[in-house]
Amino acid sequence: xxxxxxxxxxxxxxxxxxxxxxxxxxxxxxxxxxxxxxxxxxxxxxxxxxxxxxxxxxxxxxxxxxxxxxxxxxxxxxxxxxxxxxxxxxxxxxxxxxxxxxxxxxxxxxxxxxxxxxxxxxxxxxxxxxxxxxxxxxxxxxxxxxxxxxxxxxxxxxxxxxxxxxxxxxxxxxxxxxxxxxxxxxxxxxxxxxxxxxxxxxxxxxxxxxxxxxxxxxxxxxxxxxxxxxxxxxxxxxxxxxxxxxxxxxxxxxxxxxxxxxxxxxxxxxxxxxxxxxxxxxxxxxxxxxxxxxxxxxxxxxxxxxxxxxxxxxx
Amino acid sequence: xxxxxxxxxxxxxxxxxxxxxxxxxxxxxxxxxxxxxxxxxxxxxxxxxxxxxxxxxxxxxxxxxxxxxxxxxxxxxxxxxxxxxxxxxxxxxxxxxxxxxxxxxxxxxxxxxxxxxxxxxxxxxxxxxxxxxxxxxxxxxxxxxxxxxxxxxxxxxxxxxxxxxxxxxxxxxxxxxxxxxxxxxxxxxxxxxxxxxxxxxxxxxxxxxxxxxxxxxxxxxxxxxxxxxxxxxxxxxxxxxxxxxxxxxxxxxxxxxxxxxxxxxxxxxxxxxxxxxxxxxxxxxx
Numbered sequence: 001x002x003x004x005x006x007x008x009x010x011x012x013x014x015x016x017x018x019x020x021x022x023x024x025x026x027x028x029x030x031x032x033x034x035x036x037x038x039x040x041x042x043x044x045x046x047x048x049x050x051x052x053x054x055x056x057x058x059x060x061x062x063x064x065x066x067x068x069x070x071x072x073x074x075x076x077x078x079x080x081x082x083x084x085x086x087x088x089x090x091x092x093x094x095x096x097x098x099x100x101x102x103x104x105x106x107x108x109x110x111x112x113x114x115x116x117x118x119x120x121x122x123x124x125x126x127x128x129x130x131x132x133x134x135x136x137x138x139x140x141x142x143x144x145x146x147x148x149x150x151x152x153x154x155x156x157x158x159x160x161x162x163x164x165x166x167x168x169x170x171x172x173x174x175x176x177x178x179x180x181x182x183x184x185x186x187x188x189x190x191x192x193x194x195x196x197x198x199x200x201x202x203x204x205x206x207x208x209x210x211x212x213x214x215x216x217x218x219x220x221x222x223x224x225x226x227x228x229x230x231x232x233x234x235x236x237x238x239x240x241x242x243x244x245x246x247x248x249x250x251x252x253x254x255x256x257x258x259x260x261x262x263x264x265x266x267x268x269x270x271x272x273x274x275x276x277x278x279x280x281x282x283x284x285x286x287x288x289x290x291x292x293x294x295x296x297x298x299x300x301x302x303x304x305x306x307x308x309x310x311x312x313x314x315x
Numbered sequence: 316x317x318x319x320x321x322x323x324x325x326x327x328x329x330x331x332x333x334x335x336x337x338x339x340x341x342x343x344x345x346x347x348x349x350x351x352x353x354x355x356x357x358x359x360x361x362x363x364x365x366x367x368x369x370x371x372x373x374x375x376x377x378x379x380x381x382x383x384x385x386x387x388x389x390x391x392x393x394x395x396x397x398x399x400x401x402x403x404x405x406x407x408x409x410x411x412x413x414x415x416x417x418x419x420x421x422x423x424x425x426x427x428x429x430x431x432x433x434x435x436x437x438x439x440x441x442x443x444x445x446x447x448x449x450x451x452x453x454x455x456x457x458x459x460x461x462x463x464x465x466x467x468x469x470x471x472x473x474x475x476x477x478x479x480x481x482x483x484x485x486x487x488x489x490x491x492x493x494x495x496x497x498x499x500x501x502x503x504x505x506x507x508x509x510x511x512x513x514x515x516x517x518x519x520x521x522x523x524x525x526x527x528x529x530x531x532x533x534x535x536x537x538x539x540x541x542x543x544x545x546x547x548x549x550x551x552x553x554x555x556x557x558x559x560x561x562x563x564x565x566x567x568x569x570x571x572x573x574x575x576x577x578x579x580x581x582x583x584x585x586x587x588x589x590x591x592x593x594x595x596x597x598x599x600x601x
Binding site: 033034035036037038041061062063065068083084102104105119120122123124125126129130161163164165166167168169196197198199200201202203204218219220221222225226229232233236250251254277280283284286 | 323324325326327330353354355356358361376394396397415416417418419422423454456457458459460461462483484485486487488489491495507508509512513516517519520522523524537538539561564565567568569570
């Protein structure tokens with residue numbers, strides 16, 4: 001039997017590009033949550049304003065929002081070829097139907113000729129290779145675009161998938177790699193990586209090899225449930241984490257419960273942020289909440305940043 | 316009929332709307348089921364408290380190589396588009412987490428020494444919450460392949476007159492798999508710049524997939540009118556507006572159903588459902 005490799009034990013990203021461990025001077029902090037909509041981007045934007053010599057990466061390529069706060073000026077955009085796609089060459093097709101039966105992803109609709117959905121094609125090449133008359137073309141397809149930009153707070157690497165395109169894990173690995181190159185060139189102190197929700201492919205791509213995960217979540221039953229699953233994932237990758245409860249005053253009891261759970265899971269208590277609609281005001285103005293220095297959220301995030309800097313200092 | 320609840324941005328209220336619609340439908344005695352397809356972080360069970368009656372593993376195919384017969388030709392590694400298999404001399408290394416289970420390596424191994432077996436990536440659980448049929452998928456922690464699990468949740472679910480699907484956030488593979496074959500998608504968003512921007516991405520995805528949709532505006536009184544203008548321009552009907560109400564947030568926080576704890580909102584969800592029904596494309600079988 002062939003040997004299996006336990007991906008989590010490797011010093012590299014499991015999806016796409018290999019990533020080096022965080023051994024440079026630069027410290028990468030990835031912001032995650034498990035549950036979506038808990039304030040990751042609001043906090044990342046504010047931390048960008050607080051950090052000195054920082055590189056920013058928006059790793060939520062599915063639904064990227066950090067640019068709405070940081071107003072990047074795009075310096076370079078590059079097309080992203082995320083996977084190969086198969087296409088029937090109608091003139092050469094003999095309508096044997098072999099490709100339809102061989103596709104494991106239900107991506108080929110029977111017909112004369114059959115039709116391959118570019119959305120559901122996973123680019124495995126089965127149909128291309130099994131076709132007896134070479135009537136299927138198979139080539140790299142553009143599935144998105146990524147950008148290197150300038151912001152008031154430092155360089156930013158971000159991306160956008162084309163509508164109904166997948167393989168976001170590969171794109172996340174690519175833009176994090178680019179962020180590291182820029183950070184090395186600039187001798188940056190921090191990379192702040194705004195992560196996606198969930199615990200699957202793009203999340204794993206955005207945390208593999210990072211130095212520290214800052215969890216920004218909310219005091220709800222769903223937030224607590226999702227935190228536990230995220231903690232399991234972080235334990236698998238042996239990445240240290242800090243816990244920040246956003247909108248904590250919406251449910252102080254749940255906040256205390258989640259912080260206790262965090263302690264049991266060896267997380268640093270990173271901070272609490274009060275519920276504050278100033279964050280919406282800031283969004284509407286395309287600014288970070290640090291531009292509203294008297295707001296409760298700004299004060300709480302400043303305290304959070306001091307803690308996070310300290311955890312990173314102490315390794 | 317099959318209706319999915321999606322959003323693009325996370326935390327806009329997909330689960331809230333889905334479970335409360337399920338609840339008011341069960342009160343009318345409808346044959347309704349809810350499938351939680353947010354398999355990375357399934358939360359609907361926290362609100363519905365279903366009694367789980369069955370559980371089956373969700374699997375993907377993976378290659379098994381009879382190495383003693385391997386000639387080290389490397390065809391499997393060369394053909395694998397996911398870099399999930401590597402050959403050094405006569406040693407074959409498989410990276411199961413990277414494998415999509417496409418079967419190319421087994422199909423094209425010249426020695427025919429690669430077979431396939433099932434590898435569990437999560438579980439599918441089903442049961443009922445009162446009168447609501449319930450099925451959810453739960454991805455094993457550390458696995459990356461949400462889409463095949465979502466596909467299997469939909470395949471394993473029994474038939475029902477009304478199937479409601481709670482989608483994951485985002486706009487790519489997992490949500491595309493969740494909305495595939497839906498009659499209609501209800502987009503739950505909020506009129507903030509983040510909510511609006513991600514709604515435009517999700518609307519573009521649904522346009523590409525040619526699935527009709529309508530919009531529920533949650534926390535409708537924060538933010539601005541950009542989302543409304545977009546919906547107007549794109550011909551996306553507004554199905555309901557849910558106000559920003561601290562009582563709703565607190566209700567959600569402890570896992571309670573709004574339609575139980577705050578009866579004043581029952582009518583809002585009932586109207587939301589009526590509006591949703593008007594959008595269903597007419598089909599001869601209905």
